[in-house]
Amino acid sequence: MENNWLPVNEGPRADALDKVTGKATYAAEHRVSNLAHGVFVCSTIAKGIIQSIDEAAALKAEGVIDIISYKNCPAIPGYAPQLADGTRNPKQWWGMKVLYDNQVRFYGQPIALVVAETLEQANAASLLLKITYQKESFETDFNLARKDPSKAKPPSTYSRGNASNYEQAAVKVDGEFTIPIEVHSPMELQATIAVWEAEDKLTVYDKTQGPKATQGAIARLFNIPDKNVRVIADYVGGAFGNALRNWHNVPAACIAAKKINRPVKVILTRPQMFNLTGYRPQSWQQLKIGADATGKFVGIIHTAISNTSRYEEFREGIVNASRFLYACDYVDTNYRILPLDVSTPTWMRGPGEASGCFALESSIDQLSYVLNMDPVELRIKNFAEKNPESKLPWSSNYLKECYDKGRTLINWANRPQKPGSLQENGWLVGYGMANGVFGAGRSQASVRAILQANGNLVLQSAVSDMGPGTTTAMTKIASENLLLPLDKISFKLGDSELPPGPTQGGSTTTSTLGTAVYLACEALKKSLRTLAVENVPAFKNLDASTLVIKEGGVSASIDKEVFISNADLLKLGNKPFLEITQDSQGTSAMELKHATNSFSSHFVKVLVNPKTLKIKITEVVTTADAGKIISENTARSQMLGGVVGGIGMALFEELKFDHYTGAITNASFAGYQVPLHPDIPKTTVWFVNKPDPIINPIGAKGLGEIAFIGLAAAIANAVYNATGKRVRNLPITPEKLKEAKI
Amino acid sequence: MQKYCYNNGRRDFIRKASFSAALYAIPSLLVHAESVSLIAPTPAPKEKIKLSINGKEISAEVDTRITLLDFLREQLGYTGTKKGCGMGQCGACILHINGKRMNSCQTLAIHNNGKTIETVEGLANGDTLHPMQEAFIKCDAMQCGYCTPGQIMSGIACIRDGRANNRDEIQRYMAGNICRCGAYQNIVDAIAQVKESGKTV
Structure with a gap:
């Protein structure tokens, strides 16, 4: 039997044991005594005013403790738009204020929280509320609304070079692309448990990508000091961006727990997960690209509209990659957002760039056929030697190595240049490729390193890990730095009381937090050297800077026999432990005088049945330039996950609305299709694995986004190669393929 | 209604x-x-x-x-x-x-x-893990870990039910276990490894 597992010379995922034994504890699973359960009752109109809520029957139902709505919601400091003196409240809650007013802003908006002794009682009572509304007209149809330019917000624009370059291009392609709403749908349901320990002090167990950010948000909500809010998020069951901000469940649980003076747990239902935790906005894009007869790009014009809600403005980097991924003198981008009567979108894996690269990379593919050039050669022809937008040199860019390896591994030589000309066992065969790119940033972080009396090292930071393997990567960095075995190092996260760490998102955790871990280890080594010279006779006359830290101890570089273990060293120095808290400052690309980006190139082979037009992805090769790979084991898994996400975007995922009522019609895993086991092809992962010399001392760039960005285009391009038909409206279905024009 | x-x-x-x-x-x-x-x-x-x-x-x-x-x-x-x-x-x-x-x-x-x-x-017997748990760790058949218990219990049933004879069969049997992180390939690898090992599940 074929087996794709690649042995790696490192230990397992640091938290794997907890995860396979059921010991890993996610937000809703913390045991809290005297717990009450809250469930949301949600609006059944898309827009309007709540005229009345009749709670009488529900209040009489067994086990019901309280029903909280705008009618009886306590005054919450962070809900007040203005301070007492009439000035704007600077600590106002970010986003919709749940249970605050009688306005309905979208279908399925939480308008009451039923709190009862048990979940069953709360669910049963939630059916008994009688609510009347005054309906207002609404708009949820993006594709209809975008045709009226007056409805979108003013554009953000960018332009460089001379527009006549495009006008005079020898070859041009011009296409429109649409991407429906896609929803993160992590397997763990959004959940919050709020426990007030005093009038102004609480502990919150929450599904969050940023324990510190959540701590701050709750502190502002109740106008209490940050230190009075403890946020625990030791395990996060996937998020992909949907836990970058705090949704309705967070304030609702905190408010209810305060009001009834008991701990309250609020878990969203799966249908609510499709509406109440953000999503990738729906988008329309037009991409025009022109080249000279040799294939050199002379102009790119990228126009995009994506939806936001009526009550918040959400923008993302949908047109950004078009400005800098390839060398091109003339680039013009124009991006507008269009408010609709729906809930607010948010960042979803590969935010913006994933949508933008679908249009850009599909268009470049199309151009390659017009030029009769290999699409990889066309990209090499237009390789950007430096970032054409910022004009800064790349900190590193090994895209060309990705091309070489990707082509070899997928057997690119088998690709037919003429679409629809190759068959295998009666199926049409197609090969496609596309690139991904994302910023590789680094922000501030703080890490505490504690060397314990037994010589074990504990690292701590208030971050959370939604799955990529932060704990694994951080222990690996410390292990390599201190030459200390992995089993002597642990990393504690998921608690806001630890030293402040970044929110996990935007592919920055390894770079940001890893740098702090690296610096903490460097500081620890310095302390150990000093401690050795001051306390150990054999080291007394040696220069501290020459001492070597390795294998859990200190040795003299000139005489390797002179060695003392860290544990003995602490004992001699009369220290119960050694503790260092290290800050790491973030740096911007401008400060680094380099453009800092991660790159990926994905190669896909598909089969398409000529009769049914069923699409089978049979093989994927995904390659990445993400700097040095810290943990090959977890990094590979992250790349595999990006491929699965890309398959979902390309072939399956689409949230659907009934525009007559404004309701979502497929808010479940039965209606909203995601990739399943049988949809997954043989996938090979390859990393350039060369350290970036500029971004940080560990050489790692980001990985989470580029694993996903570009995949949908690679699949669409392979489908074109197989069939000669280009589907520009995701997801690609047999029906659309049938209707698609060449 | x-x-x-x-x-x-x-x-x-x-x-x-x-x-x-x-x-x-x-x-x-x-x-x-x-x-x-x-x-x-x-x-x-x-x-x-x-x-x-x-x-x-x-x-x-x-x-x-x-x-x-x-x-x-x-x-x-x-x-x-x-x-x-x-x-x-x-x-x-x-x-x-x-x-x-x-x-x-x-x-x-x-x-x-x-x-x-x-x-x-x-599943585990004290500190001794079940073969499926061991294989999941070895193959890194997880990311966030939230679907993992269901995948493991389903994977064991897959072998017990005699439906782990090749990758296609495993994929079809496991179709009801969603993983949003996308650990699917490693999960199938893990089940295949346990099946190949002939260990009792």
């Missing part, structure tokens, strides 16, 4: 319509739809049940509406079995009932009186 009344033929109703559990689990789908009129079962009937969970005998008086999944997680603290949808669509709550895999959100606790339940917490 039919008007349900718990006073008439309650047990009969529950037996015939275990889907009613799902109705209570997903009120957002139904609430305030004008045609719905459900009489609140107040006070809700309770029933005594006895079952074996990972070899431990448990007796409890339970709300007749509580699913086996919520009974395990919310009342007993067996949180190894995960809730991913409550609608029988994601497989996160799969465990073994009398040796057969089952979505535990789709069966009421009271339907399991006298039955033997095995969850992910019961």
Whole structure:
């Protein structure tokens, strides 16, 4: 039997044991005594005013403790738009204020929280509320609304070079692309448990990508000091961006727990997960690209509209990659957002760039056929030697190595240049490729390193890990730095009381937090050297800077026999432990005088049945330039996950609305299709694995986004190669393929 | 919609319509739809049940509406079995009932009186992991870990049911276990490795 597992010379995922034994504890699973359960009752109109809520029957139902709505919601400091003196409240809650007013802003908006002794009682009572509304007209149809330019917000624009370059291009392609709403749908349901320990002090167990950010948000909500809010998020069951901000469940649980003076747990239902935790906005894009007869790009014009809600403005980097991924003198981008009567979108894996690269990379593919050039050669022809937008040199860019390896591994030589000309066992065969790119940033972080009396090292930071393997990567960095075995190092996260760490998102955790871990280890080594010279006779006359830290101890570089273990060293120095808290400052690309980006190139082979037009992805090769790979084991898994996400975007995922009522019609895993086991092809992962010399001392760039960005285009391009038909409206279905024009 | 009344033929109703559990689990789908009129079962009937969970005998008086999944997680603290949808669509709550895999959100606790339940917490023998747990670790068949218990319990059933003879077969058998992080390939590798090893599962 074929087996794709690649042995790696490192230990397992640091938290794997907890995860396979059921010991890993996610937000809703913390045991809290005297717990009450809250469930949301949600609006059944898309827009309007709540005229009345009749709670009488529900209040009489067994086990019901309280029903909280705008009618009886306590005054919450962070809900007040203005301070007492009439000035704007600077600590106002970010986003919709749940249970605050009688306005309905979208279908399925939480308008009451039923709190009862048990979940069953709360669910049963939630059916008994009688609510009347005054309906207002609404708009949820993006594709209809975008045709009226007056409805979108003013554009953000960018332009460089001379527009006549495009006008005079020898070859041009011009296409429109649409991407429906896609929803993160992590397997763990959004959940919050709020426990007030005093009038102004609480502990919150929450599904969050940023324990510190959540701590701050709750502190502002109740106008209490940050230190009075403890946020625990030791395990996060996937998020992909949907836990970058705090949704309705967070304030609702905190408010209810305060009001009834008991701990309250609020878990969203799966249908609510499709509406109440953000999503990738729906988008329309037009991409025009022109080249000279040799294939050199002379102009790119990228126009995009994506939806936001009526009550918040959400923008993302949908047109950004078009400005800098390839060398091109003339680039013009124009991006507008269009408010609709729906809930607010948010960042979803590969935010913006994933949508933008679908249009850009599909268009470049199309151009390659017009030029009769290999699409990889066309990209090499237009390789950007430096970032054409910022004009800064790349900190590193090994895209060309990705091309070489990707082509070899997928057997690119088998690709037919003429679409629809190759068959295998009666199926049409197609090969496609596309690139991904994302910023590789680094922000501030703080890490505490504690060397314990037994010589074990504990690292701590208030971050959370939604799955990529932060704990694994951080222990690996410390292990390599201190030459200390992995089993002597642990990393504690998921608690806001630890030293402040970044929110996990935007592919920055390894770079940001890893740098702090690296610096903490460097500081620890310095302390150990000093401690050795001051306390150990054999080291007394040696220069501290020459001492070597390795294998859990200190040795003299000139005489390797002179060695003392860290544990003995602490004992001699009369220290119960050694503790260092290290800050790491973030740096911007401008400060680094380099453009800092991660790159990926994905190669896909598909089969398409000529009769049914069923699409089978049979093989994927995904390659990445993400700097040095810290943990090959977890990094590979992250790349595999990006491929699965890309398959979902390309072939399956689409949230659907009934525009007559404004309701979502497929808010479940039965209606909203995601990739399943049988949809997954043989996938090979390859990393350039060369350290970036500029971004940080560990050489790692980001990985989470580029694993996903570009995949949908690679699949669409392979489908074109197989069939000669280009589907520009995701997801690609047999029906659309049938209707698609060449 | 039919008007349900718990006073008439309650047990009969529950037996015939275990889907009613799902109705209570997903009120957002139904609430305030004008045609719905459900009489609140107040006070809700309770029933005594006895079952074996990972070899431990448990007796409890339970709300007749509580699913086996919520009974395990919310009342007993067996949180190894995960809730991913409550609608029988994601497989996160799969465990073994009398040796057969089952979505535990789709069966009421009271339907399991006298039955033997095995969850992910019961797989390891002290510090000795079950071969499937070992293989999941070795193949890194997880990221966030939330679907992992369901995948493991399903993977064991896959081999027990004789449906792990090749990758296609495994993929089809495992189609009810969603993983959003995308650990699918490594999960199939893990199941295939255990199958190849010939170890007893």
